[in-house]
Amino acid sequence: xxxxxxxxWVLVSTAxxxxxxxxxxxxxxxxxxxxxxVLSIMMQSLFLxxxxxxxxxxxxxxxxxGPDVGHFIGxxxxxxxxxxxxxxxxxxxxxxxxxxxxxxxxxxxxxTPALITGAFAERMKFSGFALFSLLWAILVYDPIxxxxxxxxxxIRNLGALDFAGGTVVHISSGIAALACALxxxxxxxxxxxxxxxxxxxxxxIGAGLLWFGWFGFNAGSALAANELAVNAFLVTxxxxxxxxxxxxxxxxxxxxxxxxxxxxxxxxxxxVAITPASGFVSAGSAILIGITVGIACYFAVAVVKTKFGYDxxxxxxxxxxxxxxxxxxxxxxxxxxxxxxxxxNGLLFGNPSLLKIQFIAVAVTMAYxxxxxxxxxxxxxxxxxxLRVEENDEIIGLDITQHEENAYTLIx
Amino acid sequence: MKLIIAIIQPYxxxxxxxxxxxxxxHLKTVSHVLGCGRxxxxxxxxxxxxxxxxxxxxxxxEIAVNDNYVEATIKAITTAxxxxxxxxxxxxxxxxxxxxxxxxxxxxxxxxx
Numbered sequence: 001x002x003x004x005x006x007x008x009w010v011l012v013s014t015a016x017x018x019x020x021x022x023x024x025x026x027x028x029x030x031x032x033x034x035x036x037x038v039l040s041i042m043m044q045s046l047f048l049x050x051x052x053x054x055x056x057x058x059x060x061x062x063x064x065x066g067p068d069v070g071h072f073i074g075x076x077x078x079x080x081x082x083x084x085x086x087x088x089x090x091x092x093x094x095x096x097x098x099x100x101x102x103x104x105x106x107x108x109x110x111x112t113p114a115l116i117t118g119a120f121a122e123r124m125k126f127s128g129f130a131l132f133s134l135l136w137a138i139l140v141y142d143p144i145x146x147x148x149x150x151x152x153x154x155i156r157n158l159g160a161l162d163f164a165g166g167t168v169v170h171i172s173s174g175i176a177a178l179a180c181a182l183x184x185x186x187x188x189x190x191x192x193x194x195x196x197x198x199x200x201x202x203x204x205i206g207a208g209l210l211w212f213g214w215f216g217f218n219a220g221s222a223l224a225a226n227e228l229a230v231n232a233f234l235v236t237x238x239x240x241x242x243x244x245x246x247x248x249x250x251x252x253x254x255x256x257x258x259x260x261x262x263x264x265x266x267x268x269x270x271x272v273a274i275t276p277a278s279g280f281v282s283a284g285s286a287i288l289i290g291i292t293v294g295i296a297c298y299f300a301v302a303v304v305k306t307k308f309g310y311d312x313x314x315x316x317x318x319x320x321x322x323x324x325x326x327x328x329x330x331x332x333x334x335x336x337x338x339x340x341x342x343x344x345n346g347l348l349f350g351n352p353s354l355l356k357i358q359f360i361a362v363a364v365t366m367a368y369x370x371x372x373x374x375x376x377x378x379x380x381x382x383x384x385x386x387l388r389v390e391e392n393d394e395i396i397g398l399d400i401t402q403h404e405e406n407a408y409t410l411i412x
Numbered sequence: 413m414k415l416i417i418a419i420i421q422p423y424x425x426x427x428x429x430x431x432x433x434x435x436x437x438h439l440k441t442v443s444h445v446l447g448c449g450r451x452x453x454x455x456x457x458x459x460x461x462x463x464x465x466x467x468x469x470x471x472x473x474e475i476a477v478n479d480n481y482v483e484a485t486i487k488a489i490t491t492a493x494x495x496x497x498x499x500x501x502x503x504x505x506x507x508x509x510x511x512x513x514x515x516x517x518x519x520x521x522x523x524x525x
Contacts, residue, residue, distance in 0.1 A: 189426070392497075395423045404457045410446050410469060 002088060003095035009225035010096050010104055016216025017107035021114050022049050024213050028206025029118055032314045035198040036397025037122045038407045044117040048133055049110050055137055056106040057081055063142040068152025073143050091151040093223040112141050112169045118314030119177035120184050123394050126402045128384045135376050140369050144172050160361035161335055161343055164221035166276025166328045167361055172369045174321020177312060179373040184387055186311035188394055200261055207264035211240055214271045218278040231339055232278040235286035242290025243270025250298050269297035269319050273327030280343040285334035293326045325362055332358035413508040414482050418473040420501040424493040425471050431488035441474040450498050476508055478521050
């Protein structure tokens, strides 16, 4: 039975999640790279928005949410949106058109590979990126999405909680980002230090748009305009604020001054961590989740990355991998049935088994995403003759060498 | 006293600064400039229209030194900026008539360092 209020809210949420990719993530990442690469990183997000939009309706949605095959993947009965109509699908969302649920999920499928681009920024060949992303969507995103959210998926059957995509979106992309950073190697000019962002104003606007769009991502994941959506909205805002304040406080203490890049990074870390928990935890728990993830992600990008020396250029692993993992595990601590009767109680509310289930979901997702990403990179490397651009092209910048355009002119 | 002006590839700036530091030459002015030499620019395409021969981005260094530092400065710049490819840039050495430090009013050789 279609509810018009629910339908209106999920329509708006779908557009909000699109806004996270274009232009939210584009600006967030675009500001962080050097001026000679800003167009290339924005192009990657725009390209994925178009590519996955088609992949999703052709067969991606069917693989992710279609009728179950062995608890691992959907079959192709919903390919080309066959059997996906205006009538609701009670397995997923009983009060909105099935087509709308498909569209809402499309925007998640778009942003997930776009998050990975932060790891190989400023050095990957466009052809290699395009092929890798398509294969990754089919062989990593679609299966993991099916495991966690698809009817019959094995992680869903296990009882793991992932309200809006901590595992499906952030852990899968964050771990893939680490594999990319390791396989591609460092940028020529990277010496385990900072690469000064070329326009922090872009990055701050991008973080603001991500925050705004995240209300669609998390509160929209209630798939209804109800009290659960409002709770998700509340805890999303709370965790973002707590994580950003934590990040600023750490910087203030360690470096003597809080920075706006630190604050923006903290915002995103908080939003990532609350994503899996947003339909299951209280506002008080959201503050604790925000503080924890602020510390965890700061440690990951400021200490771990420099110590091990991998070039996760825009901290896709450091924020999404580490933040997503923190959020998924903390969901196992803080979840409450009082918030969501369809969820479960966590460790702190008398049910230690949920934490174990969350741990299994996280560990398997990590292992699967890392392994398949690694293999895909090796295959793409062979097919396109090298994942990276020529050294001289990297020096000149990807905007000119991959797209023959310049973002900024020096005169006029 | 000489004024050394070097036009180099932008991506070589970091390496040149490192070499200059090693030679204990710390005072410099750096600016973005456009220009072209034998590379004759690079083409760009906007909405299907190709535009050839755009000027290339370069970095210009200005360093004022006393005579005994001239060779060390030139050596530092060439060591770091040379790739052997067209477009490495040029170094100009000019006589410098005078120099005054605004803060103290010192003039000439002692004002430079």
